[in-house]
Amino acid sequence: MELLNKRTLEENIFKILMMISISIVVGSLIIIVALVIINGGPALTLELLTQTSSGEFYLGAGGGGILNAILGSLLLALPATGLACIIGIAIALYLQKDFTHPWVAGFVRFSLDILWGIPSIIYGVFCFLIMIYLGMSASVLVGIIALTLLEIPIITRYMDESIKLVPIGLKEGAYSLGSTKFETAVKVVPRQALPGILAGILLGLGRGIGDAASILFTAGFTNRIPSSLFDSTAALPTMIFQLSTSSLPIVRQKASATALVLLLIVFTISILSRTLSKRYMKYVIK
């Protein structure tokens, strides 16, 4: 009886610990979102969304919005995610037993995990140095490259893990119909692994669109909407950085509004891709 009590107590303590951990995470999320809405909500006007920023914008005199940063962020993060997906799926498919020796795969996975852990500022500096060496200046193109490098490890490892879970029987089925490795890897395996692949893409996009450090030096900052790949551009994270360092409360409010826009964009993309993945999820063989 006493033993049972001790074990029940143990279980209850464990339950309480779990609840505390969950509350810390969920609580922080709620507080962040609430703060962003409370601080930024009033500044989220139509003007903010539809105009580019002018000089006075940073001085609190109104005069413009963050359209250049919104477009800049999309111009940087979407192509970067696209590129990272293409490179990532190729690596992820190659890492499977069908194509390469497990020893090689293990080494590549290890490298990707290390790359994943590298702070984004390092990617920024790395691309910055190459940019200087090539005599280029901060631009959309260099920003895209920096973000692509940042996103590749995340997207690849996610895809890799979900592709690894594709049952061998399914591959055997495709092979026994006379599929080549390539046909199986391109036409069959990704369909089965789709939910995990999409999750990886989303995570990569989320990291890319929210990252400031890697584009700080590489994409630059400007008040204009970029008209070519070689123009520098503002982005939402760098805009938040610019605005929140202001001494004027009204400008810091705009920083919160910008953060709110960033949150909404990530939220929308996530909803969109979830709806999209539901359409294909039904084909997955359990």
Place this chain on the structure above:
Amino acid sequence: MSTECRIQIETKNLNVSFHGHHVLRNIDIKIPAKKLTAIIGPSGCGKTTLLKSFNRLLEIQDDVKISGQILVDGKNILAPRLDVPDIRKKMGLLSQKPYPLPMSIHDNVAYGLRIHSNKNKGEIESTVEHCLQEVGLWNEVKGRLHDPASRLSVGQQQRLCLARAIAVEPEVVLCDEPTSALDPLAAQQIEKLLLKLKKDYTVVLVTHTLRQAKRVADHVIFLYFGMVIEQGPADEFFNNPKNPETKAYLSGEIS
């Protein structure tokens, strides 16, 4: 085995090992064409390994060593520089648990057609219908051909796998305990189909139920601990086994 019977698959001194574990030892067997050959034996005796060596599916696992010869229609498929997909195309596969492709019912059958032939849309449609009819699935699915294959019952999925296999016109159908995951009714349907198929195809059936082998087999190969103990026509094998181990297995003394 009567002399007029063509040999579809023949192995000569086939040895297979996984991770240094010797699974198949000196296998010499002959599988007659357009007959149903059952490979029987207790669990873990190498039946599935033997079956999957016929279409070189073992190679997708790592650390496999295969030596010897496997002659399909007289040609050694283990010879170097062969087109492996081409070898596999000649051998349909039914696995223990059905794995339809993650596509619609229609595309499951059309997949093989699309990668191998340049049939036009109309020809593909008629082949898909024909194959689904062959396996008795057409009437059950004709109204929902574009539904995901994952929504079919397990028995239907197994028949769909058979349909997609015969769509690429193989010569051999390899079956790895295809009824073990099915309910008795669905299992019976598959058995009937296999009996029907052996008119046009060479069927190789791995099974661990003796009764199933007795019901359907024309020819039997008995494996025990990775070795062929006895092989021959089913009548002879079941009624007049020569080897003492076969006798013991048939009487249920070893399993």
